[in-house]
Amino acid sequence: MMSIRNICRRNFSRSASLFEAVIDINGYKETIIERKDMPKEKFQQVLKNETLSVLGYGPQGRGQALNLKDNGIDVVVGVRKGKSWDAALEDGWVADKNLFEIDEATSKGTIVQYLLSDAAQIAAWPTIKPHLTEGKALYFSHGFGVVYHDQTHIVPPKDIDVVLCAPKGSGFTVRRHFLAGRGINGSFAIHQDATGRAKERTIATGMAIGCGHLFETTFEKEVSSDLTGERCVLMGMLQGAFKAQYEVLRENGHSPSEAYNETIEEALCSLYPLVAENGMDWMYANCSTTAQRGALDWAPKFYEAIKPVVADCYANVKNGNEAARSIDLNSQPDYRVKLEAELKEIADQEMWIAGKALRPLRPENA
Numbered sequence: 001m002m003s004i005r006n007i008c009r010r011n012f013s014r015s016a017s018l019f020e021a022v023i024d025i026n027g028y029k030e031t032i033i034e035r036k037d038m039p040k041e042k043f044q045q046v047l048k049n050e051t052l053s054v055l056g057y058g059p060q061g062r063g064q065a066l067n068l069k070d071n072g073i074d075v076v077v078g079v080r081k082g083k084s085w086d087a088a089l090e091d092g093w094v095a096d097k098n099l100f101e102i103d104e105a106t107s108k109g110t111i112v113q114y115l116l117s118d119a120a121q122i123a124a125w126p127t128i129k130p131h132l133t134e135g136k137a138l139y140f141s142h143g144f145g146v147v148y149h150d151q152t153h154i155v156p157p158k159d160i161d162v163v164l165c166a167p168k169g170s171g172f173t174v175r176r177h178f179l180a181g182r183g184i185n186g187s188f189a190i191h192q193d194a195t196g197r198a199k200e201r202t203i204a205t206g207m208a209i210g211c212g213h214l215f216e217t218t219f220e221k222e223v224s225s226d227l228t229g230e231r232c233v234l235m236g237m238l239q240g241a242f243k244a245q246y247e248v249l250r251e252n253g254h255s256p257s258e259a260y261n262e263t264i265e266e267a268l269c270s271l272y273p274l275v276a277e278n279g280m281d282w283m284y285a286n287c288s289t290t291a292q293r294g295a296l297d298w299a300p301k302f303y304e305a306i307k308p309v310v311a312d313c314y315a316n317v318k319n320g321n322e323a324a325r326s327i328d329l330n331s332q333p334d335y336r337v338k339l340e341a342e343l344k345e346i347a348d349q350e351m352w353i354a355g356k357a358l359r360p361l362r363p364e365n366a
Contacts, residue, residue: 033214035183038207040071046204047073053109055102055128056116057084059171060141064113064209066091067178069098071208078105106131111201113139119330121145122152129157135194137161137201142226143219146191148323162192163199165206165214166222174210183212191219227317232310239346246351260354269362 021032038046054065055078068075076098079085085099093099106112106128116124122145132138138156140146143164145154156162167174167186177184188206190198206214217225230236242263249259275283284292316322329335346352359365 031216033188033203033206035207035212038203040207043204043207044072046200047111047208050074050110050201051076051108052111052113052205053078053105054113054115055079055105055124056114056120057088058115058117060167060174061113061115061171062087062091063171063174063178064115064141064167065093066175067210068205068208070178073208076100076105076108078102103127103131109136111137111139111205113141113205114145115141118142118144118152118326121154122327125152125154132157132160134159137163137195137198139202139205140164140219141166143189143191143223144227144323147219147223148320148327151320151323151327156192158192159194160192161190161195161198161201163202163205164189164191164217164219164222165202165209165211166226167209167211177212178210183210186211186214187217187222188214189217189219189222224314224317227322228310228314231313231317231322237306237309242351243349250350256350256354257358260351260358264351264355265358 020037021034022029023032050073052068052073052075054061054068054075057065057077057079061077061079061084065075065077077088077093078100079088080102088099089095100108102124109131112128112132114121114128125145134157138160140162141164143166145152146156146162149155165186165188167184169177169184174184186206188199188202190202192198195201203214245263246259249262250256254262271283274286278286284295287295313322329338332338
């Protein structure tokens, strides 16, 4: 039996009337926080005495910091001088007012949002840790550094809150959806509650950065699911599947335009948005009978081929092999050069060259 709406609502806050929902999906009960449970006036109330220090100004840092500022939260940004500093200045952050170098920004924050890359978090940790004084909160959007602490050496002090809010999308999407008046789903986790207010602070921050609803997880589960997703259906598997179909079509005489449209354009622009809105069950029930029959027949074959690869990937995430590989490669002095070569190899694939030529021809771009 499945329930897709609330089966109960309960108070999760000691200092305000803030509620959470519990949903039941086939007997599995999950905690969900919706925007109506923590609207703007409530998260502003929870965070009114907090200063949020966003460390890092990549996609997540930028998106979350700008959304916080637009939501009336006291926020400062911490970055090294260089490209990220210049980007922050262009976005309206003011040096020595709400834009500082990382150590000074950390010292000013009561909730420190550690949004540097995983590799940069490792390098910056000795600078960050002394500023994490009693009662502060250390906030992550990815649990990598804490979960693999044996490799990263990121071990937070015991007298602070250690929390996570992970938007389920790129920082570009976090910002784009906010500006469009939408929200983005996210997960939250409490690793350490030293103040007794860790959950309240996390939910308030999650809604203030632009989340539409939040589901509860753990640092360990967030890392395992996130790293597996990135390597599989979100990017790695997607690239592999696109490349395989595109090449088969080209090898059988189809033009680049036809191969690109049948493989990538139709998927991303037509079908995937419908699946996102309605589910794959709806997609199967609302396509041609020929497409329906073919998808029903071939999906099990792909499932049998792909599941063992996903299972292998998950096992390598869980045992720390993927973390070790990432840390080792990122620490090599010539990694950036090697990485650029790998990225160029993808950019030079014919299907993405075709995409660059064909995307401007979309009707909305004409």
